[in-house]
Amino acid sequence: MTGAHLVEKLGNTYQEIERDGIKIYDKIPINTEGNTSYDISCTMANAILGFSKYFRDEKPDLLIILGDRTEILAICVAAVNEHVPIAHIHGGELTFGLIDEYMRHAITKMSCLHFASTSEYQKRIIQMGEQPEYVYNVGALGVENVWNTDLMTREGLGRDVGFPSEQDYAVVTFQPVTLDWETVEHQVEELFSAMLKRSDLFYLITKANADEGGDFINQFLEIQTAKYQNMKLVASLGMKRYLTAVKYARFVLGNSSSGIIEAPSLGTPTVNVGDRQKGRIMANSIVNCEPECQEILMAIEKVMGIKEELSQNLNLTQKEVEVVPRTVEYFGRQAYPNPYGNGNTSEKIIDILKKFFQKQNTDLKKKFYDIV
DSSP: OOOGGOOOGGGHHHHHHHHTTTOOOOOBBBSSSOOSSSHOOOOOOOOHHHHHHHHHHHSOOEEEEEOOEEEEEEHHHHHHHHHOOOOESSSSSSOOTTTTHHHHHHHHHHHEEEESSSSHHHHHHHTTTTGGGGEEEEOOOHHHHHHHOOOHHHHHHHHHHTTTTTEEEEEOOOOGGGGGGGHHHHHHHHHHOOOOOOSSSSSEEEEEOTTTTTTHHHHHHHEEEEEEEEOOSSSHHHHHHHHHHHHHHHHOOOHHHHHHHHHHGOOOOOOEEEEEETSSSSOEEEEESSHHHHHHHHHHHHHTTTTHHHHHHHOOOOOHHSSSOOOOHHHTTTTTTOOOOSSOOOHHHHHHHHHHSSSSEEEEEEEEOOOO
């Protein structure tokens, strides 16, 4: 356990894992206090030091990593040096606005097993020279969480989080665009201006992560949300409360990957703001817009009609749209299928890992696959 999970100001989310009954074998703190570019480099250095010692002492058979964060790259460096094979989940994706783009593809080249979330991403990993027999399309674990998490009721969510969930509300998460961080102030101000103009909605807002610029966003939100009755800011909702909140929301607003991957499987449209997720494969329920107030307002207007359109075409009431479990089934009939799978990702990964470990010797020698 490491990274932002151990940071108090970001919610100490390791506690959620413990509440789920999952044993945490070790905690390796790596984060520095700030999130400037220098702080992030220091975090990466801490990750190399901490995990090199862990891999040296524990000698794991495999490192399974998900995503593309800077500290994950550092952990992979430590694993490679200690001859620990790496299995990478969510490789081959594109996010043009993020430094994660560099990290993701570098991690791919250090990994020996690849679990892509779509067939297009699978092809891109092979295009990068990885052997096709070690590259698998398994879907996204986020979609599996949607299908297998016992979600709360709308009323229970409101009581637990402390907000008027009976009102129309949006779930808002805005993260820094790390390759365009100098514009973060303008972008978050434009987003907030649009929210103020739609005062008919309540906004349930989660804080930004530990990326460069995240502290500024969180400080801005802390000051501004305290002024308004129709907003609530939380450090983290945790998986169960977050997925429940998205399910009953009119829409998801911001630039988090959860609006791309999980929201479509919950039947909730997304207003995706700016370039942070640019390049990802997206369902038809996602409306992209520039980080400008008027553009955001136009996108909000568009997504507000999606659930109404769904209910009219299928002869469902709005209440029925909300309570039918896992709306993939009828969203699929509405041309809003989720391209990230149907919820059996972990089963596929486990089957592949069993076959991988049946081999007596793991060959860590990398071969480059040339596409003829």
